[in-house]
Amino acid sequence: MSRRRHSDDSDAGQPHKRRRTSEPSEIEERLESLICRVGEKSNSSLESNLEGLAGVLEADLPNYKSKILRILCTVARLLPEKLTVYTTLVGLLNARNYNFGGEFVEAMIRQLKECLKVNMYNEAVHLVRFLSDLVNCHVIAAPSMVAMFENFVGVTQEEDVPQVRCDWYMFAFLSSLPWVGKELYEKKDAEMDRLLSQTESYLKRRQKIHVPMLQVWTADKPHPQEEYLDCLWSQIQKLKKDRWQERHILRPYLAFDSVLCEALQHNLPPFTPPPHTEDSVYPMPRVIFRMFDYTDDPEGPVMPGSHSVERFVIEENLHCIIKSHWKERKTCAAQLLSYPGNNKIPLNYHIVEVIFAELFQLPSPPHIEVMYTTLLIELCKLQPGSLPQVLAQATEMLYMRLDTMNTTCVDRFINWFSHHLSNFQFRWSWEDWSDCLTQDLEKPKPKFVREVLEKCMRLSYHQRIIDIVPASFSVLSPANPVCIYKYGDESNRSLPGYTVALCLTIAIKNKASNDEIFSILKDVPNPNQDDDDGEGFTFNPLKIEVFVQTLLHLAAKSFSHSFSALAKFHEVFKTLAESDEGKLHVLRVVYEVWKNHPQMIAVLVDKMIRTQIVDCAAVANWIFSSELAHDFTRFYIWEILHSTIRKMNKHVLKIHKELEETKARLARQHKRRDSDDDDDDDDRSTDREDGPLEEQIERLQEKVESAQSEQKNLFLVIFQRFIMLLTEHLVRCETGGIDVFTPWYKSCIERLQQIFLQHHQIIQQYMVTLENLLFTAELDHHILAVFQQFCALQA
Amino acid sequence: CRVGLASAGPGSAAMSSGGTLSILRSDSYAELSQYRDQHFRGTRYDQERLLRKSCTLYVGNLSFYTTEEQIHELFGKSGDIKKVIMGLDKVKKTACGFCFVEYYARGDAENAMRYINGTRLDDRIIRTDWDAGFKEGRQYGRGRSGGQVRDEYRQDYDAGRGGYGKTVQCQ
Numbered sequence: 001m002s003r004r005r006h007s008d009d010s011d012a013g014q015p016h017k018r019r020r021t022s023e024p025s026e027i028e029e030r031l032e033s034l035i036c037r038v039g040e041k042s043n044s045s046l047e048s049n050l051e052g053l054a055g056v057l058e059a060d061l062p063n064y065k066s067k068i069l070r071i072l073c074t075v076a077r078l079l080p081e082k083l084t085v086y087t088t089l090v091g092l093l094n095a096r097n098y099n100f101g102g103e104f105v106e107a108m109i110r111q112l113k114e115c116l117k118v119n120m121y122n123e124a125v126h127l128v129r130f131l132s133d134l135v136n137c138h139v140i141a142a143p144s145m146v147a148m149f150e151n152f153v154g155v156t157q158e159e160d161v162p163q164v165r166c167d168w169y170m171f172a173f174l175s176s177l178p179w180v181g182k183e184l185y186e187k188k189d190a191e192m193d194r195l196l197s198q199t200e201s202y203l204k205r206r207q208k209i210h211v212p213m214l215q216v217w218t219a220d221k222p223h224p225q226e227e228y229l230d231c232l233w234s235q236i237q238k239l240k241k242d243r244w245q246e247r248h249i250l251r252p253y254l255a256f257d258s259v260l261c262e263a264l265q266h267n268l269p270p271f272t273p274p275p276h277t278e279d280s281v282y283p284m285p286r287v288i289f290r291m292f293d294y295t296d297d298p299e300g301p302v303m304p305g306s307h308s309v310e311r312f313v314i315e316e317n318l319h320c321i322i323k324s325h326w327k328e329r330k331t332c333a334a335q336l337l338s339y340p341g342n343n344k345i346p347l348n349y350h351i352v353e354v355i356f357a358e359l360f361q362l363p364s365p366p367h368i369e370v371m372y373t374t375l376l377i378e379l380c381k382l383q384p385g386s387l388p389q390v391l392a393q394a395t396e397m398l399y400m401r402l403d404t405m406n407t408t409c410v411d412r413f414i415n416w417f418s419h420h421l422s423n424f425q426f427r428w429s430w431e432d433w434s435d436c437l438t439q440d441l442e443k444p445k446p447k448f449v450r451e452v453l454e455k456c457m458r459l460s461y462h463q464r465i466i467d468i469v470p471a472s473f474s475v476l477s478p479a480n481p482v483c484i485y486k487y488g489d490e491s492n493r494s495l496p497g498y499t500v501a502l503c504l505t506i507a508i509k510n511k512a513s514n515d516e517i518f519s520i521l522k523d524v525p526n527p528n529q530d531d532d533d534g535e536g537f538t539f540n541p542l543k544i545e546v547f548v549q550t551l552l553h554l555a556a557k558s559f560s561h562s563f564s565a566l567a568k569f570h571e572v573f574k575t576l577a578e579s580d581e582g583k584l585h586v587l588r589v590v591y592e593v594w595k596n597h598p599q600m601i602a603v604l605v606d607k608m609i610r611t612q613i614v615d616c617a618a619v620a621n622w623i624f625s626s627e628l629a630h631d632f633t634r635f636y637i638w639e640i641l642h643s644t645i646r647k648m649n650k651h652v653l654k655i656h657k658e659l660e661e662t663k664a665r666l667a668r669q670h671k672r673r674d675s676d677d678d679d680d681d682d683d684r685s686t687d688r689e690d691g692p693l694e695e696q697i698e699r700l701q702e703k704v705e706s707a708q709s710e711q712k713n714l715f716l717v718i719f720q721r722f723i724m725l726l727t728e729h730l731v732r733c734e735t736g737g738i739d740v741f742t743p744w745y746k747s748c749i750e751r752l753q754q755i756f757l758q759h760h761q762i763i764q765q766y767m768v769t770l771e772n773l774l775f776t777a778e779l780d781h782h783i784l785a786v787f788q789q790f791c792a793l794q795a
Numbered sequence: 796c797r798v799g800l801a802s803a804g805p806g807s808a809a810m811s812s813g814g815t816l817s818i819l820r821s822d823s824y825a826e827l828s829q830y831r832d833q834h835f836r837g838t839r840y841d842q843e844r845l846l847r848k849s850c851t852l853y854v855g856n857l858s859f860y861t862t863e864e865q866i867h868e869l870f871g872k873s874g875d876i877k878k879v880i881m882g883l884d885k886v887k888k889t890a891c892g893f894c895f896v897e898y899y900a901r902g903d904a905e906n907a908m909r910y911i912n913g914t915r916l917d918d919r920i921i922r923t924d925w926d927a928g929f930k931e932g933r934q935y936g937r938g939r940s941g942g943q944v945r946d947e948y949r950q951d952y953d954a955g956r957g958g959y960g961k962t963v964q965c966q
Contacts, residue, residue: 459868
């Protein structure tokens with residue numbers, strides 16, 4: 001076949017498309033591009049660019065008004081980091097065309113209502129802030145903005161509504177004040193004072209039981225981890241004390257004051273907050289992450305204090321930039337570094353703090369963890385002379401504070417640091433951390449270093465890690481990830497099953513079939529002979545031991561070899577692990593063979609779940625079993641458990657989706673039939689048509705119910721085992737008179753919290769069962785507190 | 796009531812009154828590259844259709860010593876891996892510096908393209924690209940000597956990839 005040219009091939013099989021020069025959509029693209037790009041680096045000043053753009057848009061209004069309205073509403077919602085640029089633009093347009101200004105305000109209100117209806121609360125905040133800054137641009141009259149805020153604050157008077165609802169309206173009001181506080185106070189000081197005092201009393205009476213669950217550190221030194229509304233309130237109070245003087249926000253509209261103050265203003269229509277419904281899902285409360293203050297960069301510009309409104313604005317904007325550009329790491333890094341005010345604030349410190357704030361956010365980071373690693377690497381590339389040092393300083397600080405850091409956050413720190421190091425030849429001043437060598441290995445610092453070194457090894461190889469750490473760190477170095485085969489040595493020949501193991505080895509090497517394996521295993525005696533349940537099949541731990549040990553040993557060379565082995569002898573596995581005890585024992589043997597290679601254990605468990613050799617509940621029980629107690633606080637165990645829960649969740653979602661799709665197919669079939677023939681009343685034929693689909697739906701319905709029940713059971717098992725383990729510890733401490741707060745206890749209780757937080761949406765379905773069955777009033781208050789904190793998150 | 800993560804919720808594209816912005820839609824790391832496998836059986840159109848829904852990535856510029864385990868660890872950071880297939884020298888049947896990584900979900904593969912492509916593994920900047928899907932035979936290098944084509948004609952010395960290129964070695 002001759003080589004066809006690329007252009008020929010691209011038409012083959014494709015419906016023939018001729019590109020029409022569609023003018024309208026091209027113009028729309030151009031308009032969108034013009035609007036989106038204003039404010040970026042340019043040879044002209046921002047003011048002249050805004051002036052020019054306002055002129056262009058004004059000229060296009062007669063033909064493209066609705067498109068321009070839509071684009072402006074969208075940038076208001078999605079580009080909050082450029083808020084004041086666009087409010088200025090709208091201000092200029094309003095000054096030139098009063099009607100347009102009115103239509104824009106109406107469109108914004110419509111958009112706000114829609115956002116609130118579909119639970120898009122973050123974007124709604126941006127819209128509220130935009131509207132409030134429009135007061136500064138003489139587009140909206142201050143009194144009508146105050147009136148809207150009065151309705152917002154009024155939500156705190158509603159009865160029987162979740163606190164998180166009132167929280168949002170309060171946040172929307174307070175977080176707009178850095179932009180518009182001054183103007184509103186100048187025009188309506190009495191009303192504003194009233195609003196602020198109502199705010200103060202709401203904040204005093206709202207409950208904050210949820211806060212400990214969301215804090216990255218449990219200690220208040222050196223920086224308290226404040227609840228987000230408390231922090232914002234302090235910032236606004238300080239702003240008020242400073243007579244609302246705010247100097248950080250860039251306000252392009254100031255340059256246009258003479259033009260704008262001639263403009264006629266619009267009144268916001270009275271805004272009634274949409275009522276609370278069952279479907280309302282409000283944002284979860286947050287804790288503000290702080291790790292730096294002005295003392296950390298003594299040479300550079302002063303970092304705004306934790307209760308300054310500047311700090312709030314900078315952090316908001318940096319978070320918004322990440323939210324806008326998370327998919328484009330180079331753009332994101334460049335945008336972060338070109339945040340205005342570079343020489344007045346220690347920008348690198350703010351950026352690093354904001355990135356770690358997201359990485360450590362509880363319950364989960366806004367974006368996938370690996371994004372932050374790569375973003376930090378891009379930032380290091382763009383600022384090689386300064387950013388790596390700030391990052392090293394941050395790492396050092398995080399290490400120093402490990403003792404009080406939440407276990408989930410430590411996990412993320414381990415993952416980030418090891419992955420980061422692997423991009424920089426693992427260069428680090430390990431000796432600076434020699435203090436951890438003298439501590440008990442279960443303490444947070446040595447534990448952290450151990451886990452980091454293990455992860456570093458996974459990204460390279462064992463000898464590399466031995467080479468990069470000082471000799472003194474060998475006690476923390478990971479084990480050489482070799483397989484432990486109990487029947488390997490001649491000296492073990494007295495072990496029961498040894499000869500069968502030899503037999504198996506030869507058979508497998510000679511490509512034996514599953515049947516041949518079964519017949520070899522038949523000769524293995526059952527140490528549980530007395531527990532014969534008389535149903536024909538008994539759980540024979542020795543059979544499992546011999547088979548699994550031998551097979552895994554033979555397949556030890558790589559993951560692929562092990563996966564092939566699991567696949568080839570799937571039948572044997574299924575039979576041996578048929579009972580619950582069988583499944584548990586398989587997992588135990590896997591652990592015995594591969595305890596030096598946690599990564600291998602994890603991938604084998606994953607494969608065994610996916611091929612249904614073991615089920616999720618078996619994995620949960622195995623993790624809490626006494627055999628694993630020694631490794632219970634190791635990171636890989638929790639990675640396995642959470643991965644297991646995630647697989648269960650995905651499974652339920654998948655079947656549910658299948659069910660919905662089949663129901664939709666049936667509905668379409670009905671619709672087709674109804675619209676087709678009115679005269680064919682043959683019921684039998686319609687039943688016949690529906691039959692298979694209806695059967696399928698019934699089957700899927702059963703599958704969904706059974707999967708959901710398995711899912712619920714998994715969580716119940718996990719919670720039950722946690723309660724047993726923690727209660728045992730608490731009782732032992734109390735009777736022994738020793739302090740409850742051992743490193744093990746801290747780790748364990750935070751792992752319990754982690755289950756709640758990581759899977760909160762699913763667990764919220766089980767609240768009644770949990771309350772009545774497991775987390776009852778008789779439970780020790782230490783354990784009950786975790787449950788109560790979780791309940792408080794959604795109250 | 797139910798609480799959601801602060802940034803959860805239906806995508807902005809669902810908003811009927813605004814839609815989204817093309818500058819925010821930009822996802823250059825996850826786009827198809829210019830490369831097309833010349834051995835692909837089928838039309839260019841078929842190939843591109845497969846590339847656009849693929850969950851499989853080609854990974855290149857690996858060291859010959861990089862193991863499946865290392866690849867699993869690194870690429871596992873963007874999601875659950877279904878399979879890793881190591882690229883092999885056709886003659887020696889040893890690793891020759893590339894592999895395929897298949898995910899269960901395309902979104903996870905996209906994140907690998909966004910955040911793992913262009914970063915280091917075994918101290919080497921690795922490159923990922925969409926692959927139309929593994930087929931038996933594609934795990935072998937296509938260079939005349941059995942390795943990858945790029946190692947045939949390479950002039951530089953690369954300790955992680957057998958030293959000098961094959962043509963240079965034969966001189």
